[in-house]
Each structure stands twice: as structure tokens, then as C-alpha cells.
Amino acid sequence: MAAAQSESQKLLILGGTGEAVALAGRLAEDARLAVITSLAGRTREPATAAGALRVGGFGGAAGLAAYLARDSISLLIDATHPFAARMAANAAQACAEAGVPRLKLLRPAWRAVENDNWIDVSDMAAAVEAVSGNGTRAFLSVGRQDLSAFAGLESIWFLVRSIEPLEVPRPLANCAVIQGRGPFSETAELALLEEHRIDLLVSKNSGGEATSAKIAAARRLGLPVVMIARPPAPAGETVETVDEAVAWVAART
Numbered sequence: 001m002a003a004a005q006s007e008s009q010k011l012l013i014l015g016g017t018g019e020a021v022a023l024a025g026r027l028a029e030d031a032r033l034a035v036i037t038s039l040a041g042r043t044r045e046p047a048t049a050a051g052a053l054r055v056g057g058f059g060g061a062a063g064l065a066a067y068l069a070r071d072s073i074s075l076l077i078d079a080t081h082p083f084a085a086r087m088a089a090n091a092a093q094a095c096a097e098a099g100v101p102r103l104k105l106l107r108p109a110w111r112a113v114e115n116d117n118w119i120d121v122s123d124m125a126a127a128v129e130a131v132s133g134n135g136t137r138a139f140l141s142v143g144r145q146d147l148s149a150f151a152g153l154e155s156i157w158f159l160v161r162s163i164e165p166l167e168v169p170r171p172l173a174n175c176a177v178i179q180g181r182g183p184f185s186e187t188a189e190l191a192l193l194e195e196h197r198i199d200l201l202v203s204k205n206s207g208g209e210a211t212s213a214k215i216a217a218a219r220r221l222g223l224p225v226v227m228i229a230r231p232p233a234p235a236g237e238t239v240e241t242v243d244e245a246v247a248w249v250a251a252r253t
């Protein structure tokens with residue numbers, strides 16, 4: 001057993017997504033691998049991943065490069081959220097410096113379909129501008145770190161949903177805060193939009209199944225959606241699914 005441990009390759013998964021949890025679950029049983037999932041530590045009760053867990057920032061790209069060397073990490077999969085741009089860039093830089101093979105696991109973006117009424121914007125600042133004139137009661141689904149960008153829109157009423165109670169109970173002048181953790185059903189999202197008389201949805205283009213029901217619900221109600229494009233991902237090997245990421249690891253173990 002001890003021999004197997006010492007011979008195993010260490011795989012670091014940068015997590016914070018459902019895909020990261022699924023990937024750890026698929027790989028943790030492989031005796032040739034020691035799987036470590038890394039979380040930023042934003043959520044007090046994160047979904048449990050198989051294998052080992054470490055929590056907290058590394059201290060930038062240099063800190064991560066030092067961690068990779070010190071802990072003899074053989075492979076890294078960046079399975080962070082498509083909007084975690086800083087971590088993705090740091091991972092690319094650190095792996096290049098440390099000579100550690102890196103894979104980006106990036107779920108496909110949502111694409112507008114018939115009857116969608118999307119107002120495509122390139123970033124959060126453009127989303128703030130797009131809200132005015134397109135609605136008065138907005139479901140603001142951008143994550144708690146970006147709420148403050150909308151603080152100047154005092155004539156808009158916002159519905160905010162958060163996994164955990166917010167440190168500031170009313171982060172915007174006119175808002176209601178509800179708690180909830182995906183996946184959400186289309187029926188529940190429809191009921192939520194109707195209950196709060198929402199006339200505009202603001203969303204990051206996160207992609208994936210867990211939070212797509214709100215987009216379908218907005219389509220059903222004919223609501224406009226301010227859809228915020230993803231930041232560019234760093235160049236390098238990229239796959240879209242957990243299966244492909246498992247195959248990438250298998251080819252290297």
C-alpha cells in the first residue's frame with residue numbers, strides 16, 4: 001500500500017464547480033493517482049469531492065508554481081468556473097514555469113435558441129449599462145462578488161440569489177435576497193420569475209445544466225436576458241467534458 005502511494009502521480013484539480021467534483025469522483029479510485037482538489041474557500045459548505053482537499057489561494061502564479069514544485073504535482077486540471085479568469089491565467093503561467101502539464105476543463109457556453117431575447121454584452125460594466133432601459137425588476141444572477149457593480153442603478157429593483165447568507169443582507173438599494181443552490185428546475189425558476197414580477201434577467205454565460213433553467217424560464221416568459229460573455233480562457237489544451245478530462249489523465253498515467 002505504502003509503495004503504491006509513493007509511486008502514485010499527484011493530480012491537482014482546481015475546483016469550485018460540479019465538473020471538478022465529478023472529475024475527482026471518477027479519478028480518486030485510481031490507485032496510480034493521488035487526487036487533490038483545491039478550492040478558493042468562498043463557500044462555507046462546499047460540495048464534497050473525493051480525494052484530498054486543500055483550501056485557500058496560493059498567492060498568485062508564483063505561489064502556485066512554488067506549490068506545484070514543493071508538493072511534486074505531476075498533472076493539473078483547471079476545472080474552475082468559466083468566469084474564474086484570474087485563477088485560470090495563474091494556472092497557465094505557473095504550470096508553464098513549473099513544467100507541469102495542464103488541462104483546462106471548460107464547459108460549453110450557452111447559445112441562444114429560437115425565442116431567446118438576449119442582449120449580448122462583453123463584460124460586467126456593459127451589463128450595468130444594458131440594464132437601464134430594458135427592465136425595472138431584474139433577476140441579477142451574476143454572483144455576489146459582482147453585485148456592487150450594479151449599486152448605481154437605484155431605480156431598478158433587483159432579485160439576488162446566493163448559496164449562503166450574504167455578509168451584507170441588502171447589497172443593493174432596492175433588492176430582495178434569497179438563498180438557493182443549483183441545480184434548479186425550469187418549473188421552479190418560472191415560479192420565481194413570476195412571483196417577483198421579473199421583467200429582465202442578467203446572467204453570466206456560465207454554461208452547463210445546473211443553472212440553465214432560468215434561461216429557459218425567461219424564454220418561456222418572453223423576457224429579455226442581458227447575457228454576459230465569458231472572459232477569454234488562456235491558450236492551451238482545453239476539453240469540454242469530464243469524460244475527455246479523464247481520458248487526458250489516462251493518457252499520462
Ligand code: NAP
Pocket residue numbers: 014015016017038039040042055056057058059060061063064079080081083084085086087088090142143145204
Ligand atoms: P478568480 O477571480 O479567478 O480568482 C481569484 C483568486 O482566488 C485567485 O487568484 C486565487 O488566489 C483564488 N482562487 C480561485 N480559485 C481557486 C481555487 N480553485 N483554488 C485555490 N485558490 C483559488 O476566481 P473567482 O471568480 O473569485 O472564483 C473563485 C472560485 O469560485 C473558483 O474556484 C471558481 O471555480 C468558483 N466559482 C466561481 C464563479 C464565478 O462566477 N466567478 C462561479 C461559480 C464558482 P491566489 O492568487 O492567492 O492563488
